[in-house]
Amino acid sequence: MDTFVSKFTLILLIFVIYAVFTSNEDTIVALATPPGEGAVSLIRISGGRSFEIIDKVFIGGKKISDCAPGTFHYGKIFNVAGEILDDVIVLKFKSPNSYTGEDSIEISTHGSQFIAKKIIEEILLNDARIAEPGEFTKRAFLNNKLDLAQAEAVADIISSRTDASLRGARNQLDGLLSKQVETFREMLITVSSMIELELDFAEEDLTFMPLSDVDVKLKSIVEEIDKLLATYSFGRVIRDGVNVAIVGKPNVGKSSLLNYILKESRAIVSEIPGTTRDVIREEVSIDGLLFRLFDTAGIRLTEDSIEIEGVLRSREAVKNADIILMVNDLLEGFSQELYNEIIDLNGGERVLVIANKSDLSIEQMNNADAAISAKTGEGIGYLFALIKDKALGQANFSENTAVVSNIRHYNALKKAKNCLLDARKSIGSNISGEFISVDIRNAELALGEIIGKVTTDDILNNIFSKFCIGK
Ligand SMILES: Nc1nc2c(ncn2[C@@H]2O[C@H](COP(=O)(O)OP(=O)(O)OP(=O)(O)O)[C@@H](O)[C@H]2O)c(=O)[nH]1
Ligand SMILES: [Mg+2]
Numbered sequence: 001m002d003t004f005v006s007k008f009t010l011i012l013l014i015f016v017i018y019a020v021f022t023s024n025e026d027t028i029v030a031l032a033t034p035p036g037e038g039a040v041s042l043i044r045i046s047g048g049r050s051f052e053i054i055d056k057v058f059i060g061g062k063k064i065s066d067c068a069p070g071t072f073h074y075g076k077i078f079n080v081a082g083e084i085l086d087d088v089i090v091l092k093f094k095s096p097n098s099y100t101g102e103d104s105i106e107i108s109t110h111g112s113q114f115i116a117k118k119i120i121e122e123i124l125l126n127d128a129r130i131a132e133p134g135e136f137t138k139r140a141f142l143n144n145k146l147d148l149a150q151a152e153a154v155a156d157i158i159s160s161r162t163d164a165s166l167r168g169a170r171n172q173l174d175g176l177l178s179k180q181v182e183t184f185r186e187m188l189i190t191v192s193s194m195i196e197l198e199l200d201f202a203e204e205d206l207t208f209m210p211l212s213d214v215d216v217k218l219k220s221i222v223e224e225i226d227k228l229l230a231t232y233s234f235g236r237v238i239r240d241g242v243n244v245a246i247v248g249k250p251n252v253g254k255s256s257l258l259n260y261i262l263k264e265s266r267a268i269v270s271e272i273p274g275t276t277r278d279v280i281r282e283e284v285s286i287d288g289l290l291f292r293l294f295d296t297a298g299i300r301l302t303e304d305s306i307e308i309e310g311v312l313r314s315r316e317a318v319k320n321a322d323i324i325l326m327v328n329d330l331l332e333g334f335s336q337e338l339y340n341e342i343i344d345l346n347g348g349e350r351v352l353v354i355a356n357k358s359d360l361s362i363e364q365m366n367n368a369d370a371a372i373s374a375k376t377g378e379g380i381g382y383l384f385a386l387i388k389d390k391a392l393g394q395a396n397f398s399e400n401t402a403v404v405s406n407i408r409h410y411n412a413l414k415k416a417k418n419c420l421l422d423a424r425k426s427i428g429s430n431i432s433g434e435f436i437s438v439d440i441r442n443a444e445l446a447l448g449e450i451i452g453k454v455t456t457d458d459i460l461n462n463i464f465s466k467f468c469i470g471k
Contacts, residue, residue, distance in 0.1 A: 027053060028131035028139075029123045030470035031116050038111035043119060044470060045105040045128060046098070046136055053126045054105045057119070058090055064105070069094030077107070079122050086115045100136050101143030134467025138460065141452060148452025148463070149178050152406055155467050156239060163288030164238040168405050176402040177409065178451050180228065184221055184416070185447045191217055192440040195433045214436070215427045218420050225417045228404055233393045235405030237322070241283070241290030242391040245317040247342065248327035249335055250274050250298025253356040256374035257327060258282065258295040267295050274298060277310040279317050286384055289391075294321065299338060318345045323352065323387055330355040330365055352386055408463075412449045419443035 027047030033040070045053060051065040058064060060075025067073060069092050077085045091106040098104040109115050124130065132138075134155075141151045149172055156169035171177075194209040246254045250273030258267050258280065267280050280295040294317045297310030318324055326342055328334050334353065342351055355365035359373040370386055372379035404410050423439035448454040 027128040028135055029120055029128045030131040030136070031120065032106070032136075032470040033111070033116075035113050037113065040111045041109045041113070041116040043107040043109065043116060043123075044131075044136060045107070045123060046100045046102045046131075046139060047128070048103060049127065050103045050105045051092070053123055053128055054090060054107075056126050057122050058088070058107075060090065064090060064092055067092055069097065077109075077119050077122065079118070080125065085118050085122065086110055088119075096143065096145075099145065100139040101145045102139060131469055132464070133469050134464030134471055135469075137467060137471055138464045141460075147175070147178050148455065149181070149406075149409060149450050150175060151452070152408075152463060154471065155463075156405070158468075158471065160239075162238075162241070162285050162290045165241075165290065168235060168238040168403055171401075171403055172405070176400065177228075177404065180224075180402045181447050181450050184224065185444050185453070187217065187221060188440050188444040188447070192437045192444065195437040195440070199433050199437070211427050211433075211436075215424055218424050218427075218440070222417055222420050222424070225413055225420070228402060229410065229413055229417070230393075231401070231403045232405070232410045235403040236407075237391050238289065238403070239405035241292050242322045242387070243292045243294065243320060244323045244325060244387065245294045245296060245314075245321035246325045246327060247296050247314055247318055247338075248298060249329070249332075249338060250300055252298070252327045252329040252332075253374040254298065254327050255280075255295050257325070257354075257356065257372070257380075258293055260374050260377055260380060261293065273300075274302070274304070274307050277306055279313045287388065289388065291387070299341070315341075315345060318342055321346060322350060323390055324350050325352050325354055325383075325387075327354045327356050328365060328368070330357045330361050330363060330371065334365055334367060350390070352383070352390065354383065409450045412446050416443040416446035419446060 025048070027045060027049040029043065029045045032042040032044045054064045057077050057079075058075050059078060060073045062073075064073065072089050072091045074087070074089055077088055079085055086109045089108040091108075093099075093104040093106070095101060095103045107119065109119060120130075137146070137151050137154050140146050141148060146154070153169045153172035157166065157173060160166040160169050191209065191214055195214065198206060198208050246257055248254050251271070255267035255269045255276050259265050259269065262282055262284055266282055268275055274297070276295060276297050278297070282293050282295075284291050284293060296314035296317050297307060299311050299314050302308060302311065324342055324346060326339060334355075339351070339353070352369045353367055355368035355371045356374055358371045358378055359376050365371065370379055370383045372383055374380075404413065419439045419442040423436050423443070426436045426439065445454050449459070452460075
């Protein structure tokens with residue numbers, strides 16, 4: 001027995017040592033600034049041998065390994081042949097007080113891609129390896145500097161192009177969503193522990209939490225999850241922008257509207273119907289929101305094979321749009337036939353009916369949501385207010401509200417909600433506590449996926465491979 005135990009301990013020990021070494025053994029390096037010429041380039045090194053490596057290539061006032069953490073040092077980087085590669089500033093971070101949580105070095109060089117490449121090559125010769133995309137952030141996650149939702153927010157911050165998307169990503173990086181999810185998880189863990197405790201003491205007939213109380217708790221968590229789920233349409237819009245398809249019959253002024261919004265003559269405008277054949281896609285930021293506009297070919301029956309293809313593409317644009325601007329010529333009136341077709345393609349919720357050319361007539365068009373003139377700009381401000389309202393929905397959003405903007409988080413929340421609904425159903429039909437607690441545990445696991453309490457390599461690789469190298 002003893003020998004078995006000691007053998008087992010030995011195997012365990014070897015396993016632990018192996019795990020520790022393989023997880024943190026690699027010291028990684030990458031260029032953190034975009035490739036190309038600039039004022040400075042920043043090279044990042046992270047891992048257990050960062051200080052040892054920098055001491056081999058850098059000569060300054062003193063050895064970096066002897067310097068205090070959080071200090072920067074001027075000096076020169078040399079190659080193995082003893083040639084100077086560049087004058088640099090080296091910043092020292094000591095674990096755990098760094099982005100990755102590991103010992104790290106940042107080297108600021110002159111902003112030349114060539115110099116950066118030479119320095120990185122030198123570092124690679126000293127037993128570091130090139131970082132994979134997102135590996136610095138992945139290490140930050142693995143070292144508990146960030147949870148998974150926050151790590152994803154880092155990617156969103158980098159890619160954000162509007163005030164709204166930046167604010168949304170900041171909100172997530174600051175941990176608003178994570179905190180909410182964590183609260184739900186803790187509540188669920190408490191509830192399921194109570195139920196499990198009760199099962200353990202089944203013979204004593206003790207009650208730790210009556211099922212009616214459990215049900216009340218689950219109900220309130222489901223309601224809170226519903227509130228979070230409801231922020232998704234809003235969150236997605238602020239993160240990804242709004243796809244707006246401009247559609248209508250030929251010659252109603254779709255391209256004129258696009259040009260007016262862009263303040264440039266982007267699409268050809270003519271009095272000949274059937275001018276636009278392709279879908280023209282442009283982006284514009286209005287009031288801090290990103291709009292992706294799609295000007296399309298006028299929809300009509302035609303013999304012209306190119307125009308037929310154009311009309312097919314118009315229909316495709318309708319299908320993929322968040323908002324459809326159905327443009328009508330005020331003088332010709334509303335096209336019921338086209339409206340029906342649009343509803344068939346994408347439902348009625350997303351359509352705004354527009355009467356264009358209001359400068360030509362004082363007539364009103366029944367059932368128009370907005371009357372505009374693509375020539376004078378009249379009514380276009382109001383139109384954008386409508387578009388924004390429709391796109392953002394009724395979300396009650398303040399700086400301190402958690403917002404779901406990522407489909408992965410949305411799906412996990414839905415999964416959690418469904419598990420809780422199953423648990424409530426079981427409570428309602430007096431099914432054994434074991435089943436109830438399994439559902440609650442599953443809900444808790446689904447929530448754990450959001451912040452990375454439960455992950456698989458696939459999930460992590462999928463998330464971090466979307467980052468750039470050096471982040
Ligand atoms: N007066 C007036 N004319 C307009 C207005 N909008 C468009 N037009 C004119 O209407 C004609 C058609 O405009 P376009 O913008 O090319 O129309 P379209 O819907 O893109 O047409 P297709 O690409 O052929 O489907 C042009 O002669 C424009 O100058 C408007 O608000 N007022
Ligand atoms: Mg056009």
